[in-house]
Amino acid sequence: MDIKIDPIKCIACCACELACGYHWDDAMSPITSSIIVYRTREKKNYFGLMLKTEENLVLARPEGIEIQRIGEVQEGVEADPSAKPIMLRDACDMCDGVDGPLCVRFCPTGALYL
Numbered sequence: 680m681d682i683k684i685d686p687i688k689c690i691a692c693c694a695c696e697l698a699c700g701y702h703w704d705d706a707m708s709p710i711t712s713s714i715i716v717y718r719t720r721e722k723k724n725y726f727g728l729m730l731k732t733e734e735n736l737v738l739a740r741p742e743g744i745e746i747q748r749i750g751e752v753q754e755g756v757e758a759d760p761s762a763k764p765i766m767l768r769d770a771c772d773m774c775d776g777v778d779g780p781l782c783v784r785f786c787p788t789g790a791l792y793l
């Protein structure tokens with residue numbers, strides 16, 4: 680089971696990043712988060728989410744969800760600075776069953792759900 684994402688509801692508050700960083704490091708830092716807000720330089724005020732799972736990189740953009748197999752990530756995404764850090768991080772482990780998925784609990788809009 681993976682986290683599900685409704686990108687239209689996301690407001691890019693980054694609470695999920697902080698919650699996930701807390702899961703991994705017991706600190707309020709997003710540097711190790713398995714989920715990140717994805718921005719582009721080409722389009723102003725455009726954002727989506729990236730979620731790294733064991734097998735996939737899930738790209739959740741306003742226009743829809745795209746799932747890329749790890750190791751087969753398309754060049755255009757892998758080359759983006761937003762994508763590089765997440766490929767080096769641990770995959771989502773669903774918070775190892777402790778206290779429920781923190782990102783889901785702290786998302787204020789219901790953009791993340793099970």
Ligand code: SF4
Nearest residue numbers: 699771773774780782
């Ligand atoms: S379920 Fe836990 S490990 Fe997975 S993205 Fe959410 S906070 Fe991170």
Ligand code: SF4
Nearest residue numbers: 689690692693695786
């Ligand atoms: S916590 Fe929810 S609204 Fe905020 S960035 Fe994450 S998915 Fe988007």
